Amino acid sequence: MLGGWQGRVARPSPPPPHFLTSLLHFASPPPHHFASSPPRHFHTSPLQSDRCELTSKRYRIERGKYSQVSEAHLQFFRDLLGPHRAIVGEDELERHNMDWMGSVRGASPLLLRPTTTREVSSILTYCNQHNLAVCPQGGNTGIVGGSVPVFDEVIVSTSLMNQVESVDTWSGVVTCQAGCVLEALDQHVAQFGLIIPLDLGAKGSCQIGGNVSTNAGGLRVLRYGGLHGSVLGLEAVLASGEVMDCLSTVKKDNTGYDLKHLFIGSEGTLGIVTKVAISCPPRPAAVNLAFLGLSSFEDTLSTYKSARSQLGEILSSFELIDCVGLDSVEEKLKLKSPIAKHPFYVLVETSGSNADHDEEKLHNFLNGVLKTGVVKDGTVVTEPSRMAEVWSLRERVYEALMMDGYTYEHDISLPLPVFYKMVEDMRRHLGSDIVRCCGFGHMGDGNLHLIVTARQFDEDVLNRIVPTLFEWTAQHKGSISAEHGLGLKKRNYIHYSKSEASIRLMKQVKQLMDPKGILNPYKVLPEEKMK
């Protein structure tokens, strides 16, 4: 139905009227769906797992004064859940004690798999009474060590809490349990012409409760905003076992303090999210994806400005990959870029309700950026499987980089004018001590993923990256964690993004809501200095 278009450097002639095309230049079929994030069936990276020492050792953490799980405790949980949902055994717990990258490892002796809010409440009531520390866990797809125990915390997994309770098709609201896998939930609401306003590489494994607890961002924040806007309500169980019902399903509710926000992004340290209600926009009828090559970061900035003004309400993603990232996916994963090599690449996605209109807007936008020469080359795809191929160039960058050996991963927010300067400065700063320094990410949200790779973990390299990176970020009024959270790995750097007064109030809120500190200890809030 649609014709073909390939922009070319020297001839910025306007594309023909019907220029949108399925992508013809992919050399090989995409491999099994893996994306940049953990697969449905968990395997740690073979290159990283063998060097994954215990988190407590690597990060020199002192165990809190919690009880240890005893036979009596175990019996209580077996009586509550039955033997198949109160699980012990090193092998059985292996994938729950370690993150998918093999970068953090705990030693929990017990995994609990409740199916109802009531069971979560009983578990926490008991743990609080018996001073047992708890690590809440969803799909365990996090990056900062937030969803894995550090010592012997009891793991409370929401995996079996995967029921959709209702879909309000009038207003577009889905209400479901926390353990629903993001992709499955999106497929569910698709039947009703709706879309979950959140999409990320880990969608096949991550759970909506975990997404909410970490305030996950992903690919379409530019279009749909973040979860503080789209979560209408939630239910959470406090450390005491008390059920906090903030499960409003209306779009506006100004009755008192909006407590649900305390649970969005607090990474399970203030409560375990058990249900959520999410506002779902109409599912777009038309989606287009353009993959563009550019000569400089300045040109990506101009392109973004044009996209924002010309694509307006249909702009749904604006993603950056530098040549280091694209070279990696070509070299390590044998994916092939549809266009020739350039210093920078951007993916521009549009989503709208009218294919012809979107096509014309995209045409006008591309015409403009080609004419002015800020875009040198590009291709447009509309067929879903071809779009998935192009998306995999972006989504699998991290996976490719991991194959260098060890990755130092950082996820920061920066003002756009200095968005990529950070990568260049870091590259110079680290010199030849590393394999690569790559920058990619959600440029439309000001969210950069900066990845440094090396053959293996080296504390000296880590110390050269951190805190330099955070100081730089703070100087430029960025955030040291845009969307991944603080978890374990970044908690002691919180002061680079938050004021002393804020951190003090956070600690007071934690003390108020979880006085014994049983919920996800060693995470989010900075380590207390020993007295």
Added chain:
Amino acid sequence: MLGGWQGRVARPSPPPPHFLTSLLHFASPPPHHFASSPPRHFHTSPLQSDRCELTSKRYRIERGKYSQVSEAHLQFFRDLLGPHRAIVGEDELERHNMDWMGSVRGASPLLLRPTTTREVSSILTYCNQHNLAVCPQGGNTGIVGGSVPVFDEVIVSTSLMNQVESVDTWSGVVTCQAGCVLEALDQHVAQFGLIIPLDLGAKGSCQIGGNVSTNAGGLRVLRYGGLHGSVLGLEAVLASGEVMDCLSTVKKDNTGYDLKHLFIGSEGTLGIVTKVAISCPPRPAAVNLAFLGLSSFEDTLSTYKSARSQLGEILSSFELIDCVGLDSVEEKLKLKSPIAKHPFYVLVETSGSNADHDEEKLHNFLNGVLKTGVVKDGTVVTEPSRMAEVWSLRERVYEALMMDGYTYEHDISLPLPVFYKMVEDMRRHLGSDIVRCCGFGHMGDGNLHLIVTARQFDEDVLNRIVPTLFEWTAQHKGSISAEHGLGLKKRNYIHYSKSEASIRLMKQVKQLMDPKGILNPYKVLPEEKMK
């Protein structure tokens, strides 16, 4: 440039291709800009002001154990701010001691007008030390008595804190002081092709700090979402005088608990918002407004569903007015509807980046709803002054209703299928004891304004409306305050929308952040039962 179109009941023939039109059928020019909300220059409604007794008397409230403002206190504030920003005198304070409707009245002896965060901090430090209660006040455009003192609280007005600090044109972020008037702020960002994602009738008077503190909703939540999504950061001064810097300007920041949300919608009871940073979308290049007449509420539902699917990303408002409301603006304000009488009317607004595309989408939508007969009549306007005229039919409903004498105003959220049933049930329930019972509001957000009018205030009528209305709302899982907040008037009904556990946690948060309870007492949280 554009042709004319008037849909007609009996002939749902498709409109001609170029059907968008400036509105030709307005009988009289619009009156001086007044909207449904307080004018820039404050006058209480003459019909209501004479019966505005003291709030403490009408609502039988007991004064908290706060100090009274003494000469020594006054001297401190005069030394801090100078004589012209520490104001005394009944006349000078009149418009600050009463709301614009004349429905609540306090007796503050002192109005403070700081210009900087540092001054707010000094004021609160002093008030906290000396146990002086404080009423923060922005534009004083609230409906629920939240921005007016109840007894002799010191009024801290943000009116002079009206500086825009910066506009990030790359990402579309404005950072400003709390006292910026919404309309002026919007005009400021318009220079940069941006729009403030918030619009409401009171825009000429309300201040952005007050908007944020009450989590104001308004006309375009349907398109841009609420303030929890679009406020990127804020600065607030706590009761202790401590400055809480949560003034992030990046779109994503997952570093610890997102404390700013505590100040959004807590109506000044947890802190005084002094600065805000707001994400501003590109200003739409094209805006269209359709005014439609319908025979039944079921038809408005069908029309909404069509609008949502066919207008998709350009749908920016979907507002309902019932015939009671429209008759009132015609009768009391001498405005004239551009179409014949119908039981229901909806305003459908589109905002987009391409006028031709929007026009075509709107055409297709209107064609569909005319063909199926769910819409009986309608007109479309695109010229700004004509759009303002049509908007005034919606925005001035409340003003017209006030002219009946006394209004019992309620702002609730309901699931769409029962959205209007509430009005019909209430009309039957109240019978002939009232003048009118009117329903209108932000239907696209599920937000109904239900207004009962009478010749004068009658406690018996109030008691027949409340708690019946709230019980009904709670049974249907709605919210008893969609966008106006709880303030003074609704605080004791909070349990209809919030669980016991939630209310308990709210009180604990209040106790944590304002242990002496000096900030906006008698508001939001329910009255403590006397022991």
